[in-house]
Amino acid sequence: MNPMRSWLITVCLVLITTSLADAQEWKQLDGDALFVLAREKAFNGNREEARLMLYEVLSRSPKYADVRILLARTYAWDGQRDQARKELQIVLADEPVNEDAFNAAVDVEMWDEQYAQALVLVNQAMIHYPNQEDFLYKKARILVELKQADAASQVVSRLLAIDPSHAKAHALMSELKKSSMLYTAGISYSLDLFSRSYDPANYLAAQLARTTSWGSAIVRLNYSNRFGTQGIQPEIDLYPKIANGVYAYINYGFSNNSLFPTHRVGGEIYSKLPKSFEASIGARYLDFNTSTVTIYTGSVGWYVKNYWISLRPYITPGPPGTSVSSVITVRRYFQDGDNYLGVSAGLGFSPDDRRIQSSNGLSTDGIYVLQSQRFGINWQKTFPRNYEFIINFSLVHQELTFDQGNYVWISSSLVGIRKRF
Numbered sequence: 001m002n003p004m005r006s007w008l009i010t011v012c013l014v015l016i017t018t019s020l021a022d023a024q025e026w027k028q029l030d031g032d033a034l035f036v037l038a039r040e041k042a043f044n045g046n047r048e049e050a051r052l053m054l055y056e057v058l059s060r061s062p063k064y065a066d067v068r069i070l071l072a073r074t075y076a077w078d079g080q081r082d083q084a085r086k087e088l089q090i091v092l093a094d095e096p097v098n099e100d101a102f103n104a105a106v107d108v109e110m111w112d113e114q115y116a117q118a119l120v121l122v123n124q125a126m127i128h129y130p131n132q133e134d135f136l137y138k139k140a141r142i143l144v145e146l147k148q149a150d151a152a153s154q155v156v157s158r159l160l161a162i163d164p165s166h167a168k169a170h171a172l173m174s175e176l177k178k179s180s181m182l183y184t185a186g187i188s189y190s191l192d193l194f195s196r197s198y199d200p201a202n203y204l205a206a207q208l209a210r211t212t213s214w215g216s217a218i219v220r221l222n223y224s225n226r227f228g229t230q231g232i233q234p235e236i237d238l239y240p241k242i243a244n245g246v247y248a249y250i251n252y253g254f255s256n257n258s259l260f261p262t263h264r265v266g267g268e269i270y271s272k273l274p275k276s277f278e279a280s281i282g283a284r285y286l287d288f289n290t291s292t293v294t295i296y297t298g299s300v301g302w303y304v305k306n307y308w309i310s311l312r313p314y315i316t317p318g319p320p321g322t323s324v325s326s327v328i329t330v331r332r333y334f335q336d337g338d339n340y341l342g343v344s345a346g347l348g349f350s351p352d353d354r355r356i357q358s359s360n361g362l363s364t365d366g367i368y369v370l371q372s373q374r375f376g377i378n379w380q381k382t383f384p385r386n387y388e389f390i391i392n393f394s395l396v397h398q399e400l401t402f403d404q405g406n407y408v409w410i411s412s413s414l415v416g417i418r419k420r421f
Helices: 003-027 031-043 047-060 065-077 081-094 099-111 115-128 133-145 149-162 167-179
Strands: 183-194 201-211 215-226 229-243 246-254 263-273 277-287 292-304 307-316 323-333 340-347 372-383 387-399 407-420
Touching: 003 031, 003 047, 031 047, 031 065, 047 065, 065 081, 065 099, 081 099, 099 115, 099 133, 115 133, 133 149, 133 167, 149 167, 183 387, 229 263, 246 277, 263 292
Parallel strands: none
Antiparallel strands: 183 201, 183 407, 201 215, 215 229, 229 246, 246 263, 263 277, 277 292, 292 307, 307 323, 323 340, 340 372, 372 387, 387 407
16 A cells, blocks of 8 residues: 555544544533533534533433523524524524523624614513613614614613713713714814925815715815915715615716816715625716716725725726725724724826816826825814814825826825714
8 A cells, every 4th residue: 555545544544543433532521511511612602512511411411501592692603593483493492581582682683784683582580670771772773773762762871870981881871972963073284295296285185074874965065276276166965875785986076177077976886795795886987177987996895803994996997097096904893884094005096086186187188097006094073062073194105197108106195083963
């Protein structure tokens, strides 16, 4: 026999024998000890092995509720929510007031985003445990998801009366107070510094946002002072809700100044997808004095733990060729969606950028297929009295429209402040 083949067979036999020996060893444990070992395996990510142990315990003690509840949670963690529900129904059929089973059942429905059913279950649980803090907090979170902010505030107030030091309840109350503020006003200033050819460029923007029952609206006034010219551009952004998990972006801007497009129109549809993904597809249309541009874009975003990762391409057809660019963004969120630190990187030039290299907008020769590389850092943080502070910095290495093959370094800095009320 080939020595290598003989060695492989020996290794496989040793592994199989060791695995069987381990299985026989844990089967010798009593139910409680095996349950403890299964918990350790489950919390360390070895859920398949944990389930084998839990089923072994249940084969001996079918009504061991804690074992079946843990089994249900392992299924829920792996996305097998229907199987988790079946296991919990068995427990609640035997023990209709089992607190841990209710807690797990509420979690399963919340993780599956079945908030109406989660509310039914948490209300059933609170008949027997009216002051249980986990149930109160989860009910408040469910009511938030169901857009019942007033009811959620009442539940949080009740929870804080029971436990004034409940950190999550305080955070949720702050979130609810913030969501009840319908307006946000803000102002920002940004400065572009060029390594050659251009003087510094200045930008100022003031905006007012309003949250409504159908979505949100933002009116903005942009001011630019660059290339020896000044100009303003009013614009409006709308974010209407279309369906559950689906919303749109609609933009229109107008200017009679050469620094901005005469008309700027944008539209995009965003949709929530399974497994914490989101995708969008849309377009931008820019009408300059001497040319028009249509840009096709979209995005794919993924929320994973406290991070958001997004990829957005821009495709601009037109002579002398099609321009393709893309930007990837990674954000690390902290206590909520208004507090984050992000980085972005991109390749390729998009005429949708607010930085245009010609005082007349795009060149009369049309769209150049320009080379560009960029890197940016952005930071946003909330402060007391409902203020938000924003700092962005980016560095761009960009080909010149009038001198292709030669580049300019552009450093951009932005500071902004917003106030909710």
